Amino acid sequence: MKSFVRAVLPMWLYRRLSRLHAYVLAWREGPAFLWTMACGAGERTHRFRSLEQPFTFRLTEEDKHVVFGNLIKGEVLEGPLPADARFIVDAGGYIGDSAALFLSRYPRARCLVLEPGKAHAWAAINLGRYASRVVLHQAALMGSAGDYRVVEADTGSRVEQAPEGAVRVLTMADVLAASPHGRIDILKVDIEGAEIDLFRTAEEWLQHVDCVTIELHGDEAKREIPPKLRTAGFQLSQHGSLTVAVRPGPTVSR
Numbered sequence: 001m002k003s004f005v006r007a008v009l010p011m012w013l014y015r016r017l018s019r020l021h022a023y024v025l026a027w028r029e030g031p032a033f034l035w036t037m038a039c040g041a042g043e044r045t046h047r048f049r050s051l052e053q054p055f056t057f058r059l060t061e062e063d064k065h066v067v068f069g070n071l072i073k074g075e076v077l078e079g080p081l082p083a084d085a086r087f088i089v090d091a092g093g094y095i096g097d098s099a100a101l102f103l104s105r106y107p108r109a110r111c112l113v114l115e116p117g118k119a120h121a122w123a124a125i126n127l128g129r130y131a132s133r134v135v136l137h138q139a140a141l142m143g144s145a146g147d148y149r150v151v152e153a154d155t156g157s158r159v160e161q162a163p164e165g166a167v168r169v170l171t172m173a174d175v176l177a178a179s180p181h182g183r184i185d186i187l188k189v190d191i192e193g194a195e196i197d198l199f200r201t202a203e204e205w206l207q208h209v210d211c212v213t214i215e216l217h218g219d220e221a222k223r224e225i226p227p228k229l230r231t232a233g234f235q236l237s238q239h240g241s242l243t244v245a246v247r248p249g250p251t252v253s254r
Helices: 002-008 011-029 031-039 061-072 097-105 120-133 172-177 195-199 202-208 219-231
Strands: 043-046 055-058 087-091 110-114 134-137 139-141 148-153 156-161 168-170 186-189 211-215 235-239 242-246
Touching: 011 031, 011 061, 031 061, 055 061, 055 097, 055 120, 061 097, 087 097, 097 110, 097 120, 097 186, 110 120, 110 139, 120 134, 172 202, 195 219, 202 219, 219 235, 219 242
Parallel strands: 087 110, 087 186, 110 134, 139 168, 186 211
Antiparallel strands: 043 055, 148 156, 211 242, 235 242
């Protein structure tokens, strides 16, 4: 239904209606929260109904976008996600919103979070509240090691090759080595186009992943990555901007 509405409405109207819908849903957070989101400045710490711990964010358009999208509407939890998860990887963690939702939904889970950009500092504040359940790195997830630099984006960061590396890079081998059971229950990927590089080595690691929720950026990613997921035995579904790939088994849908 969401895809149909987006297709038939002008984009400016769709965005306004989407924001209005988010404000309606946010009423559960209280009138003071709504007033702050509409008129506030600076930063705010709020105890969202969807989270186990308080969450701190800036009252910028970028942060409000992820607050409405994830913490109010729960977009990153859409789709047939696993019924249980013990090890979750969040590549492109921004200010920690997705990881906080995963940790709140899966109380047994540990989460490895990678954010190479300046938002890492805010992710450290938010995810530090989950103590030992989170390992946060100021690093990028790539298909192979190399020299890269960070380019700041609106709601995240992307990396590009550079003569001298200025950002730490982890590969899927590094990530899998951190798993307590040798598998990744949920791999969330929102790395601003670097997913092309990551999936060039998919045959080396994809068999160790049970669920992938990924935002595909650009025609090349949308053309090349879904076939690799299907070949590896995943069932795919589309939920807004996210492609959710799961292996057959018990799942929970929103």
